[in-house]
Amino acid sequence: MKLAIRVFVVVLLFYGTSADLSYTDRECGTDLTNLWLDVVAVVDNSFGMTNEGLDTVAAHIASVFSGGTRIGTQSSEPRTTRVGLVTYNVNAQQNADLNKFQSLDDLYNNVFADLKTVSTSAQSFLSTGLAAAESLFDYENFGTSRSHYKKVVIVYASTYVGEGEMDPLPVAIRLKTSGVNIITMAYVQNGDGFMLKQLAEIASPRFNFSSTDNNGNTVGQVQSAMAETNCFCPSDWIQYRQNYTDYNSYRYGVCLQAVSLAANWRxxxxxxxxxxxxxxxxxxYNQQKHDYVLNVVQNSSGFFQPYSYHNGLNLVGGVWKWDQPSGWPQPALKNWYNWDPGYPITSSSLTAVLNQQNNEEVATGWQNIDFYKTAVNYVSCSADYSALSYVDRPCGTDLSNLWLDVVAVVDNSQRMNTNRLNTVASNILSVFMSGTRIGSDANEPRTTRLGLVTYNNVATQNADLNQYQSIGDAYNGIFVALLSTVDTSESYLATGLTLAEKMFNDQSVNTTRAHYRRVVILYASEYKGAGELDPLPVANRLKLSGVNIITVAYQQSGDDGLLKGLSQIASPGFSFVNDNGQGGNLVQKIQRSLLRSNCFCPSDWIQYRKSYSDPASFGYGVCIQAVPIPASWLAAKLSCSNKRINSNLASEFNQAKHDFIFNLAQNTTGFSPPYQYHIGLNYVSSGSWVWTQPTERQQVPLQEPFMWLPGYPKPASTQFAVMNQQSGQRTGWQNIATMTGSYNYVCETYSCDTDNYCDA
Known part of the structure; x- marks a missing residue:
């Protein structure tokens, strides 16, 4: 059985809150209350603008942001817009940096005051204003959590002057090349058509306006330009627009990504x-979108003619429907079709659709396929974690980088029946068809070995941990091994678990994988056994040795004891039930369990979790170590950073993390009341408290909540470091000197997971 290779295209519908059954692609958002940008207004205040003109500009700026836009920054609401103000004539002046206005009232009061009177200079060099805006963006985005926010300059000009060093065009091009959008508003004097023409070169496409526009709604024009700027795609995605070859054509609120790694439709x-x-x-939905998707595929690496890639069309309850985000209703296919001749084929199993190019001279058309058996390429999405988000690092979720040793243990007694065995085979393959590298690779440690055991009254090793060296090997081997049941109705789970235990013990010796986490995925139709055939002692022995067990119950009618019994066998939170063919949920549950298993801490570190007292509670991608060796704060910082890659003194972004670290200190030998220990908070020369981060990563500015002890922080010029000091039943922060005073300390580092491989 060959493994067919296909590709697919994924779509991102962003900023949406509900499904759209209108059968049109989503428009960009227009809610000005949720605008999130960094904007600098650059205003010509030369004599030629006139006081009346300046007053009009002030009213225009205030009106542009009076649609409910949140001005300033808020720790609890990221959808805010910072507004700065620059005026220029022969020189430029920064009237307000990006952090001065913290409300619409601040903006109103200051903008009208700053734009009250023109200067005495008749000279007006736009290049100076643009250069000042550029410096504002460069300086005031350093050390913030807004580096991904889009930036906008709004220029209000009464004339266009400059050449050589004073030519504004090179500065404008430099800004636009860096991702800044420029909106220009011409205050035309005496029919100055030259200025309008020149400002059109300064502006981003379609963003040049004039105070004399016939429709008079220049506020609406600028607001629309900002809303369009605030409609963009994440890195590695392309925004759907009316014309693929025209980058500046109308854009929709939809992002596309062509994916080139193998997986079936499901x-x-x-x-x-x-x-x-x-x-x-x-x-x-229409020919335009179909052609655009093909253009994306033609210009994406890893796609070759004749093109073949999945789309979201699938058969649901006898109706062809389009895939949608989880929980949203799926729109039914309407009257534009793109089926290849002879399709769709009437079949109960051909319920998914791909685009197929039949030869290199024609476009693609739709063909319906089996959504379990036709493999499709795709790429896992893994955004780099940034502590600037002020949340603790999550565990990795990149299934293509899963690194585990897994044994699937499958009941093949008559109680399971042949149809169920086929479902199990499909489930196992779908679990690992999200790009997981199967086998071993000397050049890539992030691989997963997959073994297979079947059991009834005895157990059989169908594949050891080294047999499958690709997903194709696993595909062929598993479907053959699970083709039919055996001729016995007896099913002793203990035999399957015992053989899996032996495989782990025998096949990890003399390998470089001793530190890899091990998982058993158990598919059972019956819970049976006593004495030597009792599965619970074997399961407990496996779990004590660090093996995680995932169970899937294939219940028989009236067998209420199966799920209860398997829940004792399974690791906490890893007990599931087959959901009558709705395989997507079950596959995802198992994948999440594998990702949780692949998120762990090195020896002598403890994983940060929601509850210190409950080891099975939700775990973060953060490991913590309490160090009972007194040191100065600076020495502790250096010690932490040298322990591992991505390690540093611990941060406490919230009360839960603060309390968890205190619990850890209370339970660590060498720590004693009153508890005192260094953490990563420190005061830097820019005048702010920040959290230390791993080497070469940006330090994180302190946000609420604050946990200072009463009277702290003290303003002493030498007390730039912070420790936790016990006060009563809790601890709080107090600032101390960086190089005097020796206390224990707490380090943190990244967990070992799919985004962070750890050596043995």
Whole structure:
């Protein structure tokens, strides 16, 4: 059985809150209350602008942001807009940096005051204003959590002057090349058509306006330009627009990504759903969208003629429908079709759709396929974590980088029946068809070995941990091994678990994988056994040795004891039930369990979790170590950073993390009351408190909540470091000197997971 290779396209519907059954692609958002930008207004205040003109500009700026836009920054609401103000004539002046206005009232009061009177100079060099805006963006985005926010300059000009060093065009091009959008508003005097023409070169496409526009709604024009700027795609995605070859054509609120790694349609659907909030397999409502998707594929690496790639069309309850984000209703296919001749084929199993190019001279058309058996390429989405988000690092979720040793233990007694065995085979393959590298690779440690055991009254090793060296090997081997049941109704789970235990013990000796986490995935139709055939002692022995056990119950009618019994066998939170063919949920549950298993801490570190007292509670991608060796704060910082890659003194972004670290200190030998220990908070020369981060990563400015002890922080010029000091039953922060005073300390580092491989 050959493994067919296909590709698919994933779509991201961003900023959406509900499904759209209108059968049109989503428009960009227009809610000005949720605008999130950094904007600098650059205003000509030369004598030629006139006081009346300046007053009009002030009113225009205030009106542009009076649509409910949140001005300033808020720790609890990221959708805010910072506004700065620069005036220029022969020189430029910064009237307000990007942090001065913290409300619309601040903006109103200051803008009208700053734009009250023109200067005495008749000279007006726009290049000076643009250069000042550029410096504002460069300086005031350093050390913030807004580096991904789009930037806008709004220019209000009464004339266009400058050449040589004073030519504004090179500065404008430099700004636009760096991703800044420029909106220009010409205050035309005496029919100055030259200025309008020149400002059109300064502005981003379609963003040049004039105070004399016939429709008079220049506020609406600028607001629309800002809303369009605030409609963009994440890195590695392309925004759907009316014309693929015209970058400046009308854009929709939809992002596309062509993906070139193998998976079947079902696995592709799940991979898309996991890539981003509101992401799903692409829809093609009309010929324009169909052609655009083909253009994307033609210009993406890893795609070759004749092109073949999945889209989101699938058969649901006898109706062809388009895939949508999880929980949203799926729109039914309407009257534009793109089926290849002879399709769709009437079949109960051909319920998914791909685009197929039949030869290199023609476009693509739709063909319906089996969504479990036709493999499709795709790429896992893994955004780099940034501590600037002020949340603790999550565990990695990149299934293509899963590194585990897994044994699937499958009941093949008559109680399971042949149809169920086939479902199990499909489930196992779908779990690993999200790009997981199967086998061993001397050049890539992030691989997963997969073994297979079947059991009834005895157990059989169908594949050891080294047999499958690709997903194709696993595909062929597993479907053959699980083709039919054996001729016995007896099913002793203990035999299957015992053989899996032996495989782990025998096949990890003399390998470089001793530190890899091990997982058993158990598919059972019966819980049976006593004495030597009792599965619970074997399961407990496996779990005590660090093996995680995932169980899937294939219940028989009236067998209420199976799920209860398997829940004792399973690791906490890893007990599931087959959901009658709705395989997507089960596949995702198992994948999440594998990702949790692949998120762990090195020896002598403890994983940060929601509850210190509950080891099975939700775990973060953060490991913590309490160090009972007194040191100065600076020495502790250096010690932490040298322990591992991505390690540093611990941060406490919230009360839960603060309390967890205190619990750890209370339970660590060498720490004693009153508890005192260094953490990563420190005062830097820019005048702010920040959290230390791993080497070469940006330090994180302190945000609420604050946990200072009463009377702290003290303003002493030498007390730039912070420690936790016990006060009563809790601890709080107090600032101390960086190089005097020796206390214990607490380090943190990244967990070992799919985004962070750890050596043995």
């Amino acid at each position: 696995a592709a659907k799940m991979a898309c759903a996991n890539r981003w909030t509101n992401s799903y397999l692409v829809n093609e």
